[in-house]
Each structure stands twice: as structure tokens, then as C-alpha cells.
Amino acid sequence: MRRFLLVVHDARTSADFSLDDLAGGAGRMDLVARCAVASLLVSHGVRTDVEFLAVLLGPPRPPRLLRLMGAEIRGLNPDERSTGALLRKALAWEGLAESSVHPGVYASGRGLADVLAAIPPPIHVLEEHGADLRDAVLDRDVTFVLSDHRDFAPEEQALLATMTAARLSVGPRPLHADQVVTIVHNELDRRAPLTGSLRPCGG
Numbered sequence: 629m630r631r632f633l634l635v636v637h638d639a640r641t642s643a644d645f646s647l648d649d650l651a652g653g654a655g656r657m658d659l660v661a662r663c664a665v666a667s668l669l670v671s672h673g674v675r676t677d678v679e680f681l682a683v684l685l686g687p688p689r690p691p692r693l694l695r696l697m698g699a700e701i702r703g704l705n706p707d708e709r710s711t712g713a714l715l716r717k718a719l720a721w722e723g724l725a726e727s728s729v730h731p732g733v734y735a736s737g738r739g740l741a742d743v744l745a746a747i748p749p750p751i752h753v754l755e756e757h758g759a760d761l762r763d764a765v766l767d768r769d770v771t772f773v774l775s776d777h778r779d780f781a782p783e784e785q786a787l788l789a790t791m792t793a794a795r796l797s798v799g800p801r802p803l804h805a806d807q808v809v810t811i812v813h814n815e816l817d818r819r820a821p822l823t824g825s826l827r828p829c830g831g
């Protein structure tokens with residue numbers, strides 16, 4: 629299983645946002661949508677061996693965890709707007725315990741520390757100044773943690789330092805998180821083609 633965990637500092641933690649304002653009032657929900665798509669979709673297919681998680685930390689009731697499973701997901705399309713609608717549907721669930729809100733989409737009140745503790749190692753942090761991803765020995769079961777448009781907060785840095793294996797870079801340029809996800813997939817796809825781990829879908 630490949631996992632991508634995105635920490636989204638400003639993302640709204642309720643469903644009261646407009647699909648016309650994903651990048652503004654929704655607190656960069658556009659980025660969450662793009663990362664979900666980059667993590668789970670290929671052209672005309674879904675990566676069934678990938679999980680995408682987003683820890684949302686914006687108002688009004690942080691934290692919220694959204695978890696999207698490639699093996700189960702239905703109705704995920706490449707466009708930001710319909711993915712934003714799926715995320716908004718998930719945020720309508722306000723409980724702390726995890727609930728299945730749509731096929732392959734789960735929502736809960738878990739925060740970063742809880743999420744990291746539940747993920748089997750190795751967990752790697754993706755950052756511009758890390759060691760070169762191309763030189764890293766990577767397992768088939770692996771998790772990558774990314775931040776949004778902001779750097780990790782000091783307390784997040786401290787937590788990640790105790791719970792992660794390596795800090796890895798995909799190259800010298802600071803990229804958008806969804807671009808980094810695509811590059812990581814590409815690197816791993818080249819090492820171990822995903823025969824049998826794609827499900828066809830439209831779009």
C-alpha cells in the first residue's frame with residue numbers, strides 16, 4: 629500500500645463552503661482535491677493500492693481526517709469541483725469516530741499524532757531539502773507526509789521527527805504538493821510497475 633498524508637493548515641473543517649471558492653473560503657480545499665486526484669487516479673483508472681489521507685486543521689472544528697481508499701472509491705473524477713463536492717460531503721459527518729460517508733471515503737475527528745501512530749512504518753516526510761528520493765530504498769508499503777502551502781508548524785516538525793524515517797526530496801524546486809505526489813508515484817511506478825493494481829474508470 630502506498631499512502632499520501634497531506635497536512636492542510638487552513639482547510640475548513642465543516643461542510644459550509646462554496647464549490648466556487650475552494651481555494652479561498654474553503655481554505656485551500658482545491659489543493660486537497662488535487663492531491664486526492666494525483667494520489668488515486670491515473671488516466672482512465674484508479675490506483676487500487678493507494679490510500680490518501682488529509683488532516684484538516686482550519687476552522688471551525690479541527691482536526692478532521694478524510695481518508696480515501698483507492699480499492700473502494702467510487703465517483704472520484706479528475707476535476708477539482710466534483711472532488712471538492714465529495715470532500716464537502718465527507719465533512720458533513722461531524723462525529724469523532726470514523727464513518728463511511730461514501731464508497732471509499734471516510735471521515736473522523738482524528739488528528740496528526742493519532743493518524744501517524746496508526747500507520748505502519750516506514751513513514752517519510754517529503755520536503756524540498758531532504759535526501760534525494762531517487763537514492764532512497766523504498767518498500768512497497770510506504771507512507772509519505774506532505775504539507776500544504778505552509779511549512780510544517782514547529783510542533784508538527786517535532787512530532788514528525790519522532791515518528792518518521794527519512795526526509796526525502798523529489799528535486800531542488802519547491803513544488804505544489806500535488807506535483808510532488810505525481811513525481812513520487814512516477815518514481816515508484818518505474819521501480820515496480822503496478823500490474824493488476826489499477827481499476828478502470830471513466831475520465
Ligand SMILES: C[S@@+](CC[C@H](N)C(=O)[O-])C[C@H]1O[C@@H](n2cnc3c(N)ncnc32)[C@H](O)[C@@H]1O
Pocket residue numbers: 754755756757773774775776777778779780796797798799800801802803804805808
Ligand atoms: C508548496 S510546498 C510548501 C511551501 C514551501 N515550503 C514554500 O513556501 O516554498 C508544499 C509541500 O510539498 C512538498 N514539497 C514541495 N517541494 C518539494 C520537493 N522539491 N521535494 C519534496 N517535497 C516537496 C513539501 O511537503 C511541502 O511542504
